Amino acid sequence: xxxxxxxxxxxxxxxxxxxxxxxxxxxxxxxxxxxxxxxxxxxxxxxxxxxxxxxxxxxxxxxxxxxxxxxxxxxxxxxxxxxxxxxxxxxxxxxxxxxxxxxxxxxxxxxxxxxxxxxxxxxxxxxxxxxxxx
Numbered sequence: 020x021x022x023x024x025x026x027x028x029x030x031x032x033x034x035x036x037x038x039x040x041x042x043x044x045x046x047x048x049x050x051x052x053x054x055x056x057x058x059x060x061x062x063x064x065x066x067x068x069x070x071x072x073x074x075x076x077x078x079x080x081x082x083x084x085x086x087x088x089x090x091x092x093x094x095x096x097x098x099x100x101x102x103x104x105x106x107x108x109x110x111x112x113x114x115x116x117x118x119x120x121x122x123x124x125x126x127x128x129x130x131x132x133x134x135x136x137x138x139x140x141x142x143x144x145x146x147x148x149x150x151x152x153x
Contacts, residue, residue, distance in 0.1 A: 024087045027102060034106055035113040042117035042126065055130050059138035066142025067149055070096050081150045084143065097143050104143070107136030 020028075073079055073096060080095050088095060090102040111132030118126035 021087045023089050027086065027090070027105075031105060031109045035109045038110055038113040038129075039117045039120075042114045042121060042129070051127055054127065055134045058131050059134040059141070062135055062138030063141040063145065066100055066139060067146040070146050070150075081146065083147050097146060100139050100143050104136040104139035107132045107139065111136060 070079070070081065074081065078094060081097065082095070084095070084098040084101040086101075088098040090099040092098065111129045111134075114129035115126055115133065118124065118129060
């Protein structure tokens with residue numbers, strides 16, 4: 020692990036711990052379950068479109084992201100999206116565990132964050148596969 024990977028891991032730990040101890044948005048899932056599916060589909064479709072659109076204007080490197088890569092480089096958007104997806108997953112999973120542990124029910128906001136993170140990772144995977152074919 021290089022310095023960048025250690026910093027990214029520390030940020031994810033800092034996002035994980037507070038939501039685990041004191042979860043926010045502790046509302047029961049009474050409605051809005053479609054938000055979970057819509058957020059996944061939205062990010063899975065928007066990431067490839069956004070990267071393709073930006074690739075036409077800038078010199079962008081479309082390679083499979085690695086955890087050791089810097090997410091703040093402007094020419095590697097998939098690395099940034101990978102880090103954001105991991106952030107959503109860490110925050111969502113910790114909030115879901117914290118809410119279940121403290122209030123004994125699911126949290127719609129946490130489920131939406133997890134779904135968004137999975138959608139971004141799916142969008143990254145689709146982008147890599149689509150750009151590899153071209």
